[in-house]
Amino acid sequence: LPTNWPLLGMLPALLKNVHRIHDYFIQVMEISDLTFLFKGPWFTNMYLLATVDPANVHHVMSKNFVNYPKGSKLNEILDVLGDGIFNTDYQVWQYHRKMAQSFLGHPKFHSFLVNKTWDKVQNGLIPVLDHVSQNSIDVDLQDLFARFTFDTICTIVMDYDPRSLSVDFPCLPSSKALDDVEEVIFYRHVVPSCVWKFQRWLDIGQEKKYRKAWKTLDNFIYKCISMKREQSSNKLKQKEDDDDKVSADLLTLYMIQDENHNTPSGNQGDKFLRDTILNFFVAGRDTTSATLSWFFYLLSKNPRVISMIKKELENITINRTNFKEVSSKLVYLHGALCEALRLYPPVVFEAKSPVESDMLPSGHHVNPNMQIILDMYAMGRMKSIWGNDCDEFKPERWISEQGKIRHEPSYKFIAFNAGPRTCLGKDMAFTQMKIIATTIIQNYVIQVVEEHPVIPNISIILHMKYGFKVRIRRSR
Numbered sequence: 001l002p003t004n005w006p007l008l009g010m011l012p013a014l015l016k017n018v019h020r021i022h023d024y025f026i027q028v029m030e031i032s033d034l035t036f037l038f039k040g041p042w043f044t045n046m047y048l049l050a051t052v053d054p055a056n057v058h059h060v061m062s063k064n065f066v067n068y069p070k071g072s073k074l075n076e077i078l079d080v081l082g083d084g085i086f087n088t089d090y091q092v093w094q095y096h097r098k099m100a101q102s103f104l105g106h107p108k109f110h111s112f113l114v115n116k117t118w119d120k121v122q123n124g125l126i127p128v129l130d131h132v133s134q135n136s137i138d139v140d141l142q143d144l145f146a147r148f149t150f151d152t153i154c155t156i157v158m159d160y161d162p163r164s165l166s167v168d169f170p171c172l173p174s175s176k177a178l179d180d181v182e183e184v185i186f187y188r189h190v191v192p193s194c195v196w197k198f199q200r201w202l203d204i205g206q207e208k209k210y211r212k213a214w215k216t217l218d219n220f221i222y223k224c225i226s227m228k229r230e231q232s233s234n235k236l237k238q239k240e241d242d243d244d245k246v247s248a249d250l251l252t253l254y255m256i257q258d259e260n261h262n263t264p265s266g267n268q269g270d271k272f273l274r275d276t277i278l279n280f281f282v283a284g285r286d287t288t289s290a291t292l293s294w295f296f297y298l299l300s301k302n303p304r305v306i307s308m309i310k311k312e313l314e315n316i317t318i319n320r321t322n323f324k325e326v327s328s329k330l331v332y333l334h335g336a337l338c339e340a341l342r343l344y345p346p347v348v349f350e351a352k353s354p355v356e357s358d359m360l361p362s363g364h365h366v367n368p369n370m371q372i373i374l375d376m377y378a379m380g381r382m383k384s385i386w387g388n389d390c391d392e393f394k395p396e397r398w399i400s401e402q403g404k405i406r407h408e409p410s411y412k413f414i415a416f417n418a419g420p421r422t423c424l425g426k427d428m429a430f431t432q433m434k435i436i437a438t439t440i441i442q443n444y445v446i447q448v449v450e451e452h453p454v455i456p457n458i459s460i461i462l463h464m465k466y467g468f469k470v471r472i473r474r475s476r
């Protein structure tokens with residue numbers, strides 16, 4: 001366990017292990033009975049209680065949810081997200097949640113999503129995969145998936161397709177700006193706040209990058225909002241009919257509320273819409289694309305699982321019209337995706353501070369000066385939670401004796417968060433991942449480029465540090 005040095009606290013141990021921070025946390029969690037208090041240098045007032053104890057997770061995320069809002073410290077770190085769903089509490093968060101639920105949970109949303117995803121497969125993914133396969137070009141599959149999900153989330157949220165997934169692989173500043181923002185948000189989580197605030201004041205280093213990325217995102221989103229305003233000023237009224245909600249995009253839905261003065265944001269005008277859109281970009285782009293990348297990486301190491309998925313697909317024809325019925329038959333594929341999410345959850349940790357002092361089920365006292373880190377990566381790899389074979393990629397873990405999907409409580413399988421702030425895009429993510437996975441597995445062979453290093457990066461989203469270089473060919 002890390003030594004607590006006078007003045008420096010446990011910072012030396014953290015710095016020494018920063019290059020292998022994920023594995024280091026697994027080790028510390030295993031030998032400290034699933035919860036450990038890291039103490040920072042004396043002048044920083046930094047106390048991090050890291051935990052992977054399911055009882056603590058259940059307590060913080062569900063049972064005593066009201067005592068663990070996102071809070072002002074996190075608001076500062078995530079300031080680029082403004083008043084969007086990720087960065088708000090209480091009424092504003094409830095408003096977003098209601099709006100997002102009414103959109104994503106609308107009965108017509110599923111077929112809308114399936115159609116948009118299928119369009120992108122046919123007009124984006126397949127042409128690009130055929131192009132790289134015919135010309136024997138090595139491709140970064142992680143980048144390709146990020147392009148796919150960026151295009152689809154823009155389409156769903158704003159009805160605008162930036163077409164980043166195409167054979168010329170265009171470099172989109174808005175997509176790059178999202179990467180930069182995520183990197184700096186992680187940095188802000190790990191250095192003392194006085195350090196990053198000083199850098200922000202001087203406009204240097206990571207903070208300079210953050211400011212520029214923020215501007216790029218603002219330019220992109222505000223432009224889309226004004227385009228939408230022009231296009232739809234006379235159409236908005238027509239969309240008010242509940243049945244039409246899903247033939248519109250999320251932005252239109254919010255604009256209708258705005259016109260009717262139903263927003264909780266006061267008179268912020270386009271700023272509230274901008275915050276909403278940006279939060280959905282963050283929610284829907286990297287989470288799904290990162291999972292797909294790790295899923296295909298795991299498949300490349302486990303040919304047996306590919307054979308099992310192919311076997312499951314043998315007697316099933318999947319297309320855009322029957323996807324809803326067929327999807328529930330893809331039990332093994334579903335298990336394999338859950339297994340990828342367990343081993344490589346795209347959101348690696350969740351940071352929480354109590355409003356009032358509290359006692360966790362593990363017996364640890366927490367107070368408002370502390371940050372509680374729920375380490376989702378380590379949680380998926382704990383022997384005491386998942387058994388001695390926890391490091392193995394075993395889709396069978398998710399299948400019951402009756403051949404159905406085995407349900408695991410969200411405070412144990414935490415990839416989609418737990419409690420009232422559970423991910424709203426879970427079904428959307430599974431739908432997209434299944435469409436993409438079946439298309440690739442049925443039609444292509446993927447081979448990882450030899451000696452290409454695949455290691456997790458250190459950020460708020462678990463990407464592959466050097467991308468995922470593969471060679472692709474059409475299967476016969």
Ligand code: HEM
Nearest residue numbers: 283284287288291347415416417421422423424425428429
């Ligand atoms: C494999 C894919 C995905 C994973 C693993 C995932 C995971 C998560 C996690 C861990 C959170 C909690 C984040 C936090 O509060 O700090 C979250 C929240 C959320 N996710 Fe997802 N997500 C995925 C895909 C999506 C997609 C495609 C959407 C659709 C746009 C989406 C929409 C949301 C929303 C709106 C929230 C905020 C919920 C709230 O605070 O009430 N997610 N997701």
